[in-house]
Amino acid sequence: MDRRTVLTSLTLLVAAPALAQTGTSGSAAQSRGATPMSQADMQHAQQTLQLGLVALETSRIGQQKAQNAELKRFAAFEIDEQTTLAEVLTSMRDPSATASTSPAPSGSQLPLTAPVPGVPMDAQGREMVQKLQGAQAGAAFDREYLQGQVQGHQALLQVQERYLQSKPQNREHMSVALLAQGRIREHLALLQAIQSRLG
Numbered sequence: 001m002d003r004r005t006v007l008t009s010l011t012l013l014v015a016a017p018a019l020a021q022t023g024t025s026g027s028a029a030q031s032r033g034a035t036p037m038s039q040a041d042m043q044h045a046q047q048t049l050q051l052g053l054v055a056l057e058t059s060r061i062g063q064q065k066a067q068n069a070e071l072k073r074f075a076a077f078e079i080d081e082q083t084t085l086a087e088v089l090t091s092m093r094d095p096s097a098t099a100s101t102s103p104a105p106s107g108s109q110l111p112l113t114a115p116v117p118g119v120p121m122d123a124q125g126r127e128m129v130q131k132l133q134g135a136q137a138g139a140a141f142d143r144e145y146l147q148g149q150v151q152g153h154q155a156l157l158q159v160q161e162r163y164l165q166s167k168p169q170n171r172e173h174m175s176v177a178l179l180a181q182g183r184i185r186e187h188l189a190l191l192q193a194i195q196s197r198l199g
Helices: 003-020 026-031 039-065 069-093 123-134 139-165 171-198
Strands: none
Touching: 039 069, 039 123, 039 139, 039 171, 069 139, 069 171, 123 139, 139 171
16 A cells, blocks of 8 residues: 555545544543543653654655765655654644644754644754764765664654553544554655665
């Protein structure tokens, strides 16, 4: 299935119930079948958004600097997917808010502030972004970007698996985690294949 179709399906699956809550009281939303987010749902969203922010910002740099064509394509896919995931999770947390994930102007330094309200980038993420911003394009950059994506995707996978093992009650949120889990596994397989070809 085409990546954009999966992303569109994900958006429609989650955005409709989340947007239906806009302008309604909690009890009215519950009576229509919308489940409010639990503490576990909120924690999952926060962790996914925080790790996704690092993947997004490093992929923006990767799209500009990577020399390997497969890595450039991967970076473009990652930007699209993390942007969509951020929009979906943000609308679930607060239906009136939207993620501001528009790309930085060409030639500018990428921001180290969160494009998603209330989701700061952690120190390790900021360090990785700064390191890639300062790196010269070439084989060393490609290896550094690739290794960072593998580590970041492994961390994102652990977040999804922990959340799903907690037996969540919010079906919409669980669906997002299941879809994210599948995409992350695909990305890890793709990254490992690229890594084996780069040597």
